[in-house]
Amino acid sequence: MSAHHHVSAPERTRVTPSGLAGRGRLATLFGAALCVLAVVLGFVQEEGMARLQHGWLLAVTFFVTLGLGGLFFVLVQYLVRAGWSVVVRRLAEHLAGSLPLMGLLLLPVVIPTLFGNGQLYHWADPHELAESHLLQEKAPYLNGWFLLVRVAIYVGVWTLLVRAFNRRSLAQDDTGDPSMTIWMQKRAAPSVLAFALTLTFFAFDMLMSLSYEWFSTIFGVYVFAGSAVALFATLVLLALRFEGRGELRGIVTTEHYHDLGKLLFAFVFFWGYIAFSQFMLIWYGDIPEETVWFQQRWVGSWKYVSLLLLFGHFLLPFVGLLSRHVKRNRSLLASWAVLLLLMHLVDLYWLIMPTLSPEGASIGLIDFACLSGVGGLFLGGLWRRIDGKPLVPLRDPRLGESLAFQNL
Amino acid sequence: MVITAATEPKRAHVAAPVVDVLSDDPTQRPPLMTGENDFTSITDDVCGIAEREATPRAWYIAFAASVTGMTVMFAMLGYLIFNGVGVWGNNQPVAWGWPIVNFVFWVGIGHAGTLISAILFLFRQGWRTSINRFAEAMTIFAVCCAGIFPAVHIGRVWMAYYLFPIPNQMEMWPNFRSPLLWDVFAVSAYALTSLMFWYMGMIPDLATLRDRAKGKVRQIAYGIASMGWTGSARQWHRYEKAYLLLAGLATPLVLSVHSVVSFDFAVSQVPGWHTTIFPPYFVAGAIFSGFAMVVTLMIPARQFFGLKHLVTMKHLEIMCKIILATGMMVGYAYAIEFFIAWYGGNPYERFAFINRAMGPYAWAYWTMATCNVLVPQLFWFKKLRTNLWVMMGVCILVNVGMWFERFVITVISLSRDFLPSSWDYFKPTAVDVLTFAGSFGLFFTLFLLFCRYLPMVAMAEVKTVLPQAHAGHGLHAEEPAR
Numbered sequence: 001m002s003a004h005h006h007v008s009a010p011e012r013t014r015v016t017p018s019g020l021a022g023r024g025r026l027a028t029l030f031g032a033a034l035c036v037l038a039v040v041l042g043f044v045q046e047e048g049m050a051r052l053q054h055g056w057l058l059a060v061t062f063f064v065t066l067g068l069g070g071l072f073f074v075l076v077q078y079l080v081r082a083g084w085s086v087v088v089r090r091l092a093e094h095l096a097g098s099l100p101l102m103g104l105l106l107l108p109v110v111i112p113t114l115f116g117n118g119q120l121y122h123w124a125d126p127h128e129l130a131e132s133h134l135l136q137e138k139a140p141y142l143n144g145w146f147l148l149v150r151v152a153i154y155v156g157v158w159t160l161l162v163r164a165f166n167r168r169s170l171a172q173d174d175t176g177d178p179s180m181t182i183w184m185q186k187r188a189a190p191s192v193l194a195f196a197l198t199l200t201f202f203a204f205d206m207l208m209s210l211s212y213e214w215f216s217t218i219f220g221v222y223v224f225a226g227s228a229v230a231l232f233a234t235l236v237l238l239a240l241r242f243e244g245r246g247e248l249r250g251i252v253t254t255e256h257y258h259d260l261g262k263l264l265f266a267f268v269f270f271w272g273y274i275a276f277s278q279f280m281l282i283w284y285g286d287i288p289e290e291t292v293w294f295q296q297r298w299v300g301s302w303k304y305v306s307l308l309l310l311f312g313h314f315l316l317p318f319v320g321l322l323s324r325h326v327k328r329n330r331s332l333l334a335s336w337a338v339l340l341l342l343m344h345l346v347d348l349y350w351l352i353m354p355t356l357s358p359e360g361a362s363i364g365l366i367d368f369a370c371l372s373g374v375g376g377l378f379l380g381g382l383w384r385r386i387d388g389k390p391l392v393p394l395r396d397p398r399l400g401e402s403l404a405f406q407n408l
Numbered sequence: 409m410v411i412t413a414a415t416e417p418k419r420a421h422v423a424a425p426v427v428d429v430l431s432d433d434p435t436q437r438p439p440l441m442t443g444e445n446d447f448t449s450i451t452d453d454v455c456g457i458a459e460r461e462a463t464p465r466a467w468y469i470a471f472a473a474s475v476t477g478m479t480v481m482f483a484m485l486g487y488l489i490f491n492g493v494g495v496w497g498n499n500q501p502v503a504w505g506w507p508i509v510n511f512v513f514w515v516g517i518g519h520a521g522t523l524i525s526a527i528l529f530l531f532r533q534g535w536r537t538s539i540n541r542f543a544e545a546m547t548i549f550a551v552c553c554a555g556i557f558p559a560v561h562i563g564r565v566w567m568a569y570y571l572f573p574i575p576n577q578m579e580m581w582p583n584f585r586s587p588l589l590w591d592v593f594a595v596s597a598y599a600l601t602s603l604m605f606w607y608m609g610m611i612p613d614l615a616t617l618r619d620r621a622k623g624k625v626r627q628i629a630y631g632i633a634s635m636g637w638t639g640s641a642r643q644w645h646r647y648e649k650a651y652l653l654l655a656g657l658a659t660p661l662v663l664s665v666h667s668v669v670s671f672d673f674a675v676s677q678v679p680g681w682h683t684t685i686f687p688p689y690f691v692a693g694a695i696f697s698g699f700a701m702v703v704t705l706m707i708p709a710r711q712f713f714g715l716k717h718l719v720t721m722k723h724l725e726i727m728c729k730i731i732l733a734t735g736m737m738v739g740y741a742y743a744i745e746f747f748i749a750w751y752g753g754n755p756y757e758r759f760a761f762i763n764r765a766m767g768p769y770a771w772a773y774w775t776m777a778t779c780n781v782l783v784p785q786l787f788w789f790k791k792l793r794t795n796l797w798v799m800m801g802v803c804i805l806v807n808v809g810m811w812f813e814r815f816v817i818t819v820i821s822l823s824r825d826f827l828p829s830s831w832d833y834f835k836p837t838a839v840d841v842l843t844f845a846g847s848f849g850l851f852f853t854l855f856l857l858f859c860r861y862l863p864m865v866a867m868a869e870v871k872t873v874l875p876q877a878h879a880g881h882g883l884h885a886e887e888p889a890r
Contacts, residue, residue, distance in 0.1 A: 081434070137753045181434040189788075193736060200744065204751075215752040217685035217744050262530075273663060277687040284675040285682045289754070397434035408532075 009399060012173075015247050015392045024383030031376020038369035048366060053120035054356040055370035057109050061206060061348055062230075062371070063378045064102045065223065068199055069231025070095030071158060072224075074165050075195060078181070079188035083401035084259055087251050087392055091238045093166045094385045095231070100162065101381055103155030105374060106206070110151050114144035121147075122355070123212040134213055142212055150205055154198040161191050169393055176395030199224055207348075210355045214293040218278045225271040229313075230344035232264035233337035240334055247391045251403065254328050258407050261327030268321065268340065272314035297350060300360030305350050313343040345371075429722040430794060440535050440873050443717035447871050450718070454613075454865045455620055457713050463860065466712070471856045477849020484843040485556070489565050495839045502822045502834040507557040510844050512669055512814040513697070514554035514851075515595060516690075517807075519666060520698025521547025522602050525609065526658035529651070535726060537869040538719045541613075542709070543702045544606040545862070549854040550701070551599045553847045558591070587671035594668035598661050605654050611637050612647070613863040666690040673817060679760035680821035683748070689741035696734035696780070697810035700803040703727050707800050709859065718865055721794050728793035731806065735784035738813075742781065760821055768833055769820045776816050779809025 042052030073092040077085050109120055118125025123142040129135050135142070164187065168180040200220030208219045216222075236257065242248040282290045297306050317336055326332045353361065393399060429438045488495055498505040521544035528536040559568050571592045573582055582589045615637035618630035637643060667687035674686035703724060710719040749761040764773045783805045787793040824831045858864070871877060 081432070083437075134753045138751060141751060178433065178435050182432060185432055185434070189733075196740060200740075213753075215748050217683045217741075217748045218688065219684075220744065221685065221688055269660070273667075274688065277667065278684045281671070281674045281682070281684050281686070284671075285677055287677060287682070289752075401437075 009394060009403075010251055010392055012390055012394055015251065015390050015394070016388060017242065017245065017247050017386055017391055018388060020383040020387035024380045024387060026380075027376045027383060028380030029376075031373050031378070031380055034369050034373030034376060036373075038366050038373050041366045041369060045364075045366065050119040050356060051364050051366045052370070053109055053112065054352055055364070055367040056105075056374070057120060057206065058345075058348055058352050058367065059370040059374035060102060060105045060109070061352070062345055063098060063374055064106070064202075065227035065344070065348070066230055066234055066378075067096050067099040067102055068158070068195075068202075068224075069227040069234070070097075071099065071161060071165075071195060072192075072228065073231055073235070074169075075161070075188050075192050078165075078184045079192055081185060081398075083398040084256070084405040086396045086399050086402035087248070088235055088239055088256060088260065089396075090169070090389075090391050090393055091235055091242075092231070093162075093169055094382055095234065095238075096158075096162045097166055097385050098378055098381050099158040100155065102374075102378065103151075103158060105377070106151055106155070109206075110144075110148050113147055116144075120355075121209060121212070123209060132213075138212065142209055147205060150201060154202045157194050157198050161194065165191075169396075170389060172396060173390050173394045178397045181397055196220075196224075199227070207351050210352060211293055211296075213289060216278055216282070216290070216293075218274060222271075222274050222278060225267060225274045226344055226347050228267040229264065229271050229340055232260055232267060233340040233344070236260050236264065236333055236337040237341070240330060242391055251392055253405075254330075255405050255407050256402075257330060257333055258324070258327045259405075261321060261333050264333075264337065264340065265318070265321040265327070268314060268317045272318065275309075275314065296354045296358055299354075299358060302350075302354060302361050305346065305361050309343065309347055309350060312339065313347060317343075429720050430725060430790070438722065439875060440538065440720070440722065441718055441870070442720050445717065445874060446876060447874070450865075450867055450870055450874075451616060451620075453714065453718065454863050454867045455617055457859070457864060458617060458861055459620065459622075467856060467860060471853065474849045474852035474856060477846045478853050479846075479849070480842055481556075481846025481849055484839050484846060485560055488560060488839060488843070493561070493563050495837060497834055497836040497840050499832070499834075501825050501830050501832055502819055504818050504822060505834055506836050506840040506844060507561040508672075509811065509814040509818050510847065511554050511557035511561075512818075513811045514550050514557070514847065515665065515669055516694035516697045516810060516814075517701045518547040518550035518554060518598075518602070518698065519662060519691075519694035520702045521545070522598070522605065522658050522662050523695055523698065524702075525605055526655040527662060529655045530659060534873040535723055537866055537873050538723055539702065539706065539727075539865075540869070541606070541610065541866040542706060542864055543698075544602060544609070545858045545864075546702060546705060546855065547602050547698070548599070548606060549851050549858075550698075551595065551602065552854065553851050555595065555599070556847065556850075558588075587668065587675050590668045591672060594665045598665040601654070601658050601661055605658055608647075608650060608654065609866060609869070610863065611635055612639065612868040613866065615639065616867060617863060662695075663687075663691050666694040678821050678825070679754070679756045680764065680817065683745055685741050685744060689738065692734045692737035692741070693780075693810060693813060696731060696738055697807060699727050699731050699734065700806035700810070703731070703799055703803040704807065705855065707796055709864070713859065713864065715865060718870060724796075724799060725790075725794050728787045728799060728802075731803070732784050732787040732793075735780060735787075735806070739781040742777065756826065760824075763824055764816060764820050767820065767824065769816065769823070772812050772820070773816050776809050776812040779805045780813060783809070 038052060038055065042048040045051070070092040073085075074089060074096055076082075077089055077092075112119070113121050113124035116124060116126045118128055121142075122128050123135055123138070124144055129139060140146075165184055168184055171177075172180040200223075203220045203223035207223060208215065239248060239252045239256070239260070243252055279294065282294060296302065317340055320326060320336050321333075326336070349361075356362075396402075429440075429442060431438050496505060496507065498507070521540075524536050524543045525540045528540075559565060559571075562568060562571070570580070571582060571589070573584075573589075582592075611634055614630055615634035618627065618634045621627040621630050667690065670686035670690035673681040674683060676682055706719060706724070706727075710716050746761055749757045752758075764770075783802050786798060786802055792798045819834050823834050
């Protein structure tokens with residue numbers, strides 16, 4: 001064990017970022033403008049609407065999964081009564097805080113299904129429904145109105161959870177009341193349950209049903225694994241950002257990066273395990289109605305995207321993050337975090353886009369516009385939430401434990 | 409607990425304050441152990457069990473019962489080998505009957521130990537130190553029981569070495585594309601690693617027993633077993649390094665063993681078997697049943713051997729929480745399987761699941777669902793998960809439920825396959841039942857020997873989580889300047 005620690009809580013003013021609200025507004029404006037541009041491009045370009053819907057879904061699910069990762073992190077810290085993580089928990093709370101807005105942004109892909117627009121979700125097309133016996137079997141579940149209800153439930157549950165946890169955590173900064181922590185500890189377990197179910201069916205509805213004939217029981221776990229990887233990569237990058245600005249300097253230390261790195265590594269491995277389980281069982285079983293999904297991802301240039309995932313999302317970061325040295329080195333860890341965040345995007349791209357361009361991977365201007373548009377709205381919200389609030393849960397009962405934390 | 413006058417420890421002078429170990433108060437971390445423990449008292453308490461002169465009568469009674477059970481099992485195996493697998497209930501269409509169910513059941517039980525020793529070590533869970541030795545021992549004995557079933561299941565047991573890819577002049581190789589062969593590798597790798605982990609972790613404690621041993625026999629036996637451990641700083645340094653490395657290597661094994669076991673089913677096209685969630689679902693189920701078995705054994709053991717101050721209610725409560733969590737994961741998998749069976753639209757898959765819940769084996773399915781999903785819900789309530797009788801009852805039912813889960817998966821899907829003309833209702837024979845019942849005899853025989861002669865609690869590790877090991881560490885933040 002290490003030497004005696006004398007830990008003092010940081011000053012409120014030092015850990016409270018300021019001047020981010022203006023930047024946040026700018027990001028929101030920029031994002032909104034690009035969203036408009038994306039829509040305009042969608043109308044103007046040939047087959048632009050289909051691409052717009054796919055690109056929009058990709059952008060929104062990317063940021064929704066980041067938010068879900070943040071929510072997962074917050075809930076689990078209370079569930080397991082963790083001490084080490086208090087200094088980075090506020091960052092995850094802010095990430096989760098994006099869920100209500102990002103959830104709302106799902107409407108543009110849900111509402112068209114109500115009007116029989118099957119450009120994104122082919123099951124919503126009335127002609128498809130009339131011709132496909134299989135789809136008729138699934139119609140009680142796969143129909144526009146029910147989808148709208150379900151998405152409203154998911155986003156409603158996430159909003160409730162985010163509000164319940166974030167508000168209490170922030171209130172504790174002023175009161176230091178341990179009963180807040182106790183309240184959250186008590187609710188963490190059922191909340192994780194609600195989280196697991198909503199995430200699973202969100203993944204089924206928004207991603208798996210893109211190929212409505214295909215199904216995989218592990219799909220929810222797969223999307224969860226990817227979200228967790230993205231979350232830990234984002235936490236590393238955000239912590240570094242605010243360490244650089246000064247708010248977290250001397251508070252988030254090499255020890256915390258080391259632990260975030262371990263979890264990043266663990267979830268890279270977990271993602272690989274889940275992805276392999278899904279692929280191997282379908283490949284081995286060799287039933288056409290299942291293999292078709294992987295077949296589509298092996299056509300033309302999709303093959304290279306699949307291989308990119310295998311190496312970039314699993315094998316390389318697995319080897320890269322194995323060493324203790326890497327996890328304790330800020331710039332090396334940051335490079336892997338950037339790569340993995342990108343790979344999460346590629347993963348979602350690989351899940352979504354083959355229904356748009358089955359002949360091979362393609363990227364359009366609209367995709368960039370959607371991604372930077374929704375990204376601008378996401379960042380704008382994030383900066384405004386972060387602005388003016390302590391970035392460290394100042395009077396969390398376990399803050400001392402986290403500040404003094406050392407890996408052995 | 410036998411403490412003679414000569415070994416009467418100098419108990420710590422600082423009286424431990426009365427604390428609620430079950431407290432969820434975030435402003436403090438309750439101590440992991442209760443009572444006035446110090447380094448000496450822990451050594452005395454744990455070694456005392458292995459050192460007592462007279463073996464208690466209750467141990468003999470339990471041992472006799474276990475050996476009887478074990479003998480029954482070996483007699484049944486002898487009968488089986490002499491007569492062939494026809495003495496079992498296995499037949500077409502249910503060619504995989506009880507032996508495979510029992511194999512998966514026992515391998516599953518053997519999951520808690522390495523999870524506790526490896527994964528919880530990486531997660532810095534200090535409470536694991538009180539239970540890891542015990543759980544690892546249980547793991548190894550469970551894997552021993554598991555290994556028997558596939559070995560005798562091959563029919564001609566004397567050819568069992570063909571399971572391994574041994575170079576031979578006939579150029580006869582096992583089928584590397586078969587998950588059954590992967591099982592051989594996965595389970596044997598797991599058994600070896602668990603054994604190595606368990607044994608390596610025990611070396612410092614064996615050396616303690618050696619140093620305290622009175623008789624020649626004990627001195628020599630523990631002396632050989634402790635492999636020249638002197639407790640020098642250099643040895644400790646290497647020991648800790650090796651422990652961390654082994655923990656890292658064992659962690660993927662915890663996932664891989666039951667994932668590969670699940671492949672036995674999931675790579676096929678049989679409805680109810682072929683589903684992608686099987687690997688993580690089997691792993692969750694294995695941890696679920698493994699923890700249930702640890703609690704089932706730990707409750708009487710801590711009572712009987714006087715270890716209540718080392719394995720406290722807090723330890724049991726945490727294990728119950730893990731049982732609840734993994735039980736919910738298993739429940740999640742049941743639900744998702746059902747949903748996707750409907751959503752997938754495949755009539756055979758739909759039938760397989762309707763048949764599970766409403767067919768001739770509905771009783772087995774609902775036993776499984778009740779024991780694995782409904783009963784653990786009791787653990788939501790702190791009052792119930794800290795009540796020894798409730799704990800014991802739930803954990804035994806969980807073990808029953810997990811056996812039935814494997815029965816449901818293995819037998820129901822096979823009994824009604826694609827061809828209705830070949831459908832049949834599987835019935836086990838007396839040999840099936842006695843072999844399985846007898847396997848508990850083997851398990852408990854090994855377990856009782858462990859309790860009698862080896863250190864049941866990892867003394868060296870427990871001492872590292874005592875408050876004395878961290879004297880002078882104030883980890884409390886001051887009130888913030890506002």
